[in-house]
Amino acid sequence: MLNIALAQINPIVGDLSGNVSLISQSINRAVKAKADLIVFPELSVCGYPPEDLLHKKHFIDANIKALSTLAKKTHDITAIVGFVDADSKGNIYNAVAIISDGKIMDVYYKHELPNYGVFDEKRYFTSGTKRGFVTIKGIKCGINICEDIWVDNSVYFQETLAKAKVLINLSSSPYEINKINSRQQLLIKRALETKTHVVYVNAVGGQDELVFDGGSMVIDPKGKMIARANQFQEQLLIVNLAATDERNISPILDSNAEVYEALVCGTRDYVRKNGFSKVAIGLSGGIDSALVAAIAVDALGSSNVVGISMPSQFNSKATKSDAALLAKNLGIEFKEIPIKGIYAAYLKTLHKYFASTTPNAAEENIQARIRGNLLMAFSNKFGWLVLTTGNKSEMAVGYCTLYGDMSGGFAVIKDLFKTQVYALARWRNNRDNAQAIPKSIILRAPSAELRPNQTDEQSLGSYEDLDSVLASYVENHADMSGLAATKSARLYAAKMINMVDRNEYKRRQAPPGIKVSLRAFGRDWRLPLTNKYKMEG
Amino acid sequence: MLNIALAQINPIVGDLSGNVSLISQSINRAVKAKADLIVFPELSVCGYPPEDLLHKKHFIDANIKALSTLAKKTHDITAIVGFVDADSKGNIYNAVAIISDGKIMDVYYKHELPNYGVFDEKRYFTSGTKRGFVTIKGIKCGINICEDIWVDNSVYFQETLAKAKVLINLSSSPYEINKINSRQQLLIKRALETKTHVVYVNAVGGQDELVFDGGSMVIDPKGKMIARANQFQEQLLIVNLAATDERNISPILDSNAEVYEALVCGTRDYVRKNGFSKVAIGLSGGIDSALVAAIAVDALGSSNVVGISMPSQFNSKATKSDAALLAKNLGIEFKEIPIKGIYAAYLKTLHKYFASTTPNAAEENIQARIRGNLLMAFSNKFGWLVLTTGNKSEMAVGYCTLYGDMSGGFAVIKDLFKTQVYALARWRNNRDNAQAIPKSIILRAPSAELRPNQTDEQSLGSYEDLDSVLASYVENHADMSGLAATKSARLYAAKMINMVDRNEYKRRQAPPGIKVSLRAFGRDWRLPLTNKYKMEG
Numbered sequence A, B: 001m002l003n004i005a006l007a008q009i010n011p012i013v014g015d016l017s018g019n020v021s022l023i024s025q026s027i028n029r030a031v032k033a034k035a036d037l038i039v040f041p042e043l044s045v046c047g048y049p050p051e052d053l054l055h056k057k058h059f060i061d062a063n064i065k066a067l068s069t070l071a072k073k074t075h076d077i078t079a080i081v082g083f084v085d086a087d088s089k090g091n092i093y094n095a096v097a098i099i100s101d102g103k104i105m106d107v108y109y110k111h112e113l114p115n116y117g118v119f120d121e122k123r124y125f126t127s128g129t130k131r132g133f134v135t136i137k138g139i140k141c142g143i144n145i146c147e148d149i150w151v152d153n154s155v156y157f158q159e160t161l162a163k164a165k166v167l168i169n170l171s172s173s174p175y176e177i178n179k180i181n182s183r184q185q186l187l188i189k190r191a192l193e194t195k196t197h198v199v200y201v202n203a204v205g206g207q208d209e210l211v212f213d214g215g216s217m218v219i220d221p222k223g224k225m226i227a228r229a230n231q232f233q234e235q236l237l238i239v240n241l242a243a244t245d246e247r248n249i250s251p252i253l254d255s256n257a258e259v260y261e262a263l264v265c266g267t268r269d270y271v272r273k274n275g276f277s278k279v280a281i282g283l284s285g286g287i288d289s290a291l292v293a294a295i296a297v298d299a300l301g302s303s304n305v306v307g308i309s310m311p312s313q314f315n316s317k318a319t320k321s322d323a324a325l326l327a328k329n330l331g332i333e334f335k336e337i338p339i340k341g342i343y344a345a346y347l348k349t350l351h352k353y354f355a356s357t358t359p360n361a362a363e364e365n366i367q368a369r370i371r372g373n374l375l376m377a378f379s380n381k382f383g384w385l386v387l388t389t390g391n392k393s394e395m396a397v398g399y400c401t402l403y404g405d406m407s408g409g410f411a412v413i414k415d416l417f418k419t420q421v422y423a424l425a426r427w428r429n430n431r432d433n434a435q436a437i438p439k440s441i442i443l444r445a446p447s448a449e450l451r452p453n454q455t456d457e458q459s460l461g462s463y464e465d466l467d468s469v470l471a472s473y474v475e476n477h478a479d480m481s482g483l484a485a486t487k488s489a490r491l492y493a494a495k496m497i498n499m500v501d502r503n504e505y506k507r508r509q510a511p512p513g514i515k516v517s518l519r520a521f522g523r524d525w526r527l528p529l530t531n532k533y534k535m536e537g
Helices: A016-032 A051-055 A057-073 A155-162 A179-194 A255-273 A287-300 A317-330 A340-354 A361-382 A392-397 A418-431 A439-443 A456-460 A463-476 A487-502 A504-508 B016-032 B051-055 B057-073 B155-162 B179-194 B255-273 B287-300 B317-330 B340-354 B361-382 B392-397 B418-431 B439-443 B456-460 B463-476 B487-502 B504-508
Strands: A003-008 A037-039 A078-086 A092-100 A103-109 A133-136 A139-145 A166-171 A197-202 A204-207 A210-213 A217-219 A225-228 A235-240 A279-282 A305-309 A333-336 A385-388 B003-008 B037-039 B078-086 B092-100 B103-109 B133-136 B139-145 B166-171 B197-202 B204-207 B210-213 B217-219 B225-228 B235-240 B279-282 B305-309 B333-336 B385-388
Touching: A003 A016, A003 A197, A003 A217, A016 A037, A016 A057, A016 A078, A016 A235, A051 A057, A057 A078, A057 A092, A057 A103, A078 A103, A078 A133, A078 A166, A092 A139, A103 A133, A103 A139, A166 A179, A179 A197, A179 A217, A204 A255, A210 A255, A225 A235, A255 A287, A255 A418, A279 A287, A279 A361, A287 A305, A287 A317, A287 A385, A287 A418, A287 A439, A305 A317, A305 A361, A317 A333, A317 A439, A340 A361, A340 B340, A340 B361, A361 A385, A361 B340, A361 B361, A392 A418, A392 A463, A392 A487, A418 A439, A418 A463, A456 A463, A463 A487, B003 B016, B003 B197, B003 B217, B016 B037, B016 B057, B016 B078, B016 B235, B051 B057, B057 B078, B057 B092, B057 B103, B078 B103, B078 B133, B078 B166, B092 B139, B103 B133, B103 B139, B166 B179, B179 B197, B179 B217, B204 B255, B210 B255, B225 B235, B255 B287, B255 B418, B279 B287, B279 B361, B287 B305, B287 B317, B287 B385, B287 B418, B287 B439, B305 B317, B305 B361, B317 B333, B317 B439, B340 B361, B361 B385, B392 B418, B392 B463, B392 B487, B418 B439, B418 B463, B456 B463, B463 B487
Parallel strands: A003 A037, A037 A078, A139 A166, A166 A197, A279 A305, A279 A385, A305 A333, B003 B037, B037 B078, B139 B166, B166 B197, B279 B305, B279 B385, B305 B333
Antiparallel strands: A003 A235, A078 A092, A092 A103, A133 A139, A197 A217, A204 A210, A217 A225, B003 B235, B078 B092, B092 B103, B133 B139, B197 B217, B204 B210, B217 B225
16 A cells, blocks of 8 residues: 655745755655655645735746756655646646656646635636546545535545545645644545545644644545644654554644644744744733743743833832743743833923823823834844734724734734633643743733723723623624623623724734634734724614 | 716715615706616625625625615616625625616626735625616616626627627726726727627725726717716716717826825725824925825815924924925924934933944834824824825835834825825926925935935935836836846845835735725735745846
């Protein structure tokens, strides 16, 4: 039976020579391990998703050239590699090349082009119509790409399968909570329907707001899993389709660990792939910045994380000392920079204009923006990337300051509701029993500390209530009947939803962050700014 | 022959009751004018483009309900109105309803769904397959929607036309420089091909980054224009297809006037549709903020524009006095708020950390961010919308400060290259011969004034050279051979392109602005942030 190498690699978008070099290294290792076939993720040569790079003809040409360099070097194995192909009419295709004996033997073009959620494939690609096959050692393998295998009752798909003994799928499938379970269920169903071995190879690593979670796998014709690669790690997994070695099956992480590792992976790759080594985080003494600091330490090492506390007269002694203790626990560099002097200078400058007014969000936001300015000054001075610490609940209702706490290059926990932030903080503390995040941070009522005695709950209600409304409204586009049962719940939901709608302009200018949910505030959330729609109810 | 009303209206996305009320008013006027038929723009009931509002079932339901309320009120005329229809499977369609005698008589679904540039219609809509017809006074009219008429050799389109005497197209077609000429050429071609009257109705008004420019028109079967509505203005144009009254043909604006009016229209509608009345603009004494202030005054009236000059020790006396003179010439409120005290407070606070370093972008950006903070403080205090003043050349190469001069709700001239900024400033000065923009602003070498003796040219070369590279690279995705002929030109182009590529992160967090070119930095520019592609050459 076939010996197949699943090359779960981490390409970088646009890094054609780097990606080809990664691919070559895997091929060499697979040849040494006597694999018959090696399979790479979707669009490995150019990285996924290349977005509007696909509008540049020189980019398409360079990716084809890179593929042909790779093909020339490939011997003693068959490699199936994702790239972008072009025809003479200027159409381009999400393609795979079947390479052996130093040549490209055949190509296959993706048929089903996702154009929903974060995906825009119909913006770029023409749909292929040719079936994909390769025969190795007399065994016919059907080939398809990502979405192709997800569409039920596709005549196209059925025809391919009827003729094959092995079905190979190349994917670059972005992470969402528990998505690996849906993938497994689908692949098992396909294996049983078609009585084939199903070989699924996914990419791994972060690319802007997406994290590819790996978890490549092989299912046998009876629907039994015979191999599964790690989540969030590069791996070359070599599987003999006849063998059933339990050691080839990596365990699946539990939900908290899975989300946490997705955030670590996404942060590490965003920082490194963009040429940064060090990050700065504004430490408020609250739970959000504490979790972000812990994730950053796990992603980059404690020596690459700088915590900066910027207290004002409204910050309590307790939050100041908690920020310092957190930094100490995590072993990161810590600076405390009081903003009182700068804030006083703003008030003095504005006195003439603001003297006759009542203090409002203007004075509060000045403080947040002073902090943003200081963090960016460190970024500009020393080349550190600023990580922002806002969560999805805040981003949804706009409980955050544009150009203030929203200033920074990457928003690590932008797709975690506040209740999820607490759960992950507790999980992180218990993981190694180090309790790095001080208990008092976890127990204290959340506050922006921009005026005396402020708490989040005054503006937002309890986070349990808020997150329940947001999960339905943001992630499922629910209507009022799906959001609230009682009159008071409806009043509350209507108030929160109105805040979500009114604050689209903040989200439009927010830094990118890591998608972990069904619907994140990124490429899969495209709401108009100018929008007078009000839901009834 | 038919008497047709072209209802060039300005709907607001999501404002279902407001849009229906606009539509009703036009219908009442058309009935009084004895029109047989009134035609509205694409998706008038819900506004265009509704983007992910289309993912909300309650939104679709509410728009259908709004249409049916409208239908009940419609008598003594046939109205053709754009809306979103849904079928029982949950598919939705970019649709038109043919309404008469208080009922919806028929519906037609858009066949060709644009999914390029700023358009994502395949993300939402299912393509219709039914031909659209309505017969009025025995005259058969074919109906189609926007993109349907643009696709050559569409069997679908030919079949529709073969049977009709009049072809009606409902559009919401966004403005681009000189696009009205392409539309006219196309419509004349279609009229000649099919020997029909072609009736084209476009929307008007601003919606986020798009401006719909109106210019609705009627072409007779010989390819002669018999009516054309104004650009950038609402209008109800009633045309008897047998008549040829020259007075029905509004002139087309020349290029500078057209772009200027697009910016005025886009600014006015963004401000008003989002519930603002007043705007604040940071006046530097430079050309960009001068032009933005002039546009704002034309859009909103001088009493609704506040100019704020925020000089530092690096600003010359000349720029300071020019800012004041500009404000005086435009008749707008003017404040001068020196930032020296605040800047000193920052330097004092950071002294401990920055003392041993060489001054760099960090110190420069602090100043820009102080100005951003001050402008936003006025915005938060008094409810003014901040207009940013960055141009396309700056946005392209990143010659601007994130959270600094990029702070604000709307970026009026974001899609104008610097050379276009000069051209429009001169045009505005000559328009009414008021010379509102001081000559010294137009003549002075551009400078960010963030350090002594700084000029833009030191970093960017001449704007003529820069804009020439950018027009090819940004708007046409040209390769190096299309960018530069000589070795020194190649070196220069490579340096500028590298800046474009490296600064994607700034554009991702930039405020929206008005698209006037083929490719603006908005929905039609989707480049990855993490991107290691380097063009060869």
